[in-house]
Amino acid sequence: MKKALLLPLAALLAAPAFAQQVDLTKSQLAFTLKQMGVPMSGSFKKFAANVDFNPAQPETGKADISIDTGSIALPTGEASAEARKKEWFNAAQFPQARFVSTSIKALGNNRYQVAGKLTLKGVSRDVSAPFTATAQGKTLTVDGTLPISRLAFKIGEGSWSDTGTVADNVDLKFRLVLVNP
Amino acid sequence: MKPANRYHPLQIALHGLMAVLMVATFAFGKYVHSLPLSPAKFQLISYHKWAGIAVLALVLVRILLRLAKGAPALPASMSAAARLVAHAGHLLLYVLMIAIPLSGWLMSSAYGIPVVMFGLWQLPDLIAANPELAPQLGQLHDALNTLLLLAVLGHVAAALKHHFIDKDGLLSRMSLRG
């Protein structure tokens, strides 16, 4: 338990800090997908995030998020173990996934669009996701959904590439709780 | 009016349909449980759940029919003890026909995996996701199935005893012929 808490903290301290602290205990990286028409969700328990985002000047914002692929959690232990294997995330060979933003634009009405490069299992692609930012006291909560094609990143190879069982589209849901200095 | 000497044709049809469905669902369950995770396993689990929920829906119809139509009287030759065993056995089978699919549905909900009938209709979750409880419900599902296996073996043995030893024609009560 102690170790689980210390690791993200260590990652946070080690990474070059941007303007805001990210409260990792309240932030989450979850995803939903469909399996035989059945909605299933999972999450990554360990990730580090460096974010600098000011809703008044979104264009100057940036984000750099590193995800520990081995920390994937699915509804059953069997599924979590499977997801770390070669056909899926191949966590042994690709322990980290990374998202680095290239631009952030205001869409109006407290909505923004972030574009960037997502590197997953050795494959890099340009992706883009809408998000909202909600300020409350000293915290700013960023919530968004990034739809991705799992096959574009070779997530689920071999017999798992059949989208009739596990759909190709996966919605990556991110919530980052930023603490303003 | 003389009480009927056989079950209502709908009751007989349901008995046969559910017997086939439950043997298949049981065998599927055991087989799926033995498989490593694979796309085929995902598919088979879905079929298992659909069949199990169908059993749950059918048993509700069956219980309503039983309440409405009753059951033919047992052979006069049966002792009081044998009647008690027969009634208790049948009650146990009804309880299991409800409890087994319900425990499966509860397990799915606890794992946070909804049941989507035929891949089309999402059923409500019975309880909130609970990772600690889920495997325990799985054990309950398994234990209830072991009990079902014993109850069904007893049920079949009793039916055969009536037919071959007592020769009281009991089997024809649950048959559309003869």
Ligand code: HEM
């Ligand atoms: C007549 C109804 C049903 C019967 C006879 C039945 C029977 C079984 C059996 C024999 C097993 C294997 C247990 C073991 O060896 O551990 C099993 C597993 C299972 N059943 Fe059912 N079941 C029924 C209904 C349902 C329903 C309605 C659901 C869910 C909605 C369900 C979900 C499951 C699941 C998730 C497993 C575990 C598979 C695995 O281990 O990977 N069952 N069932």
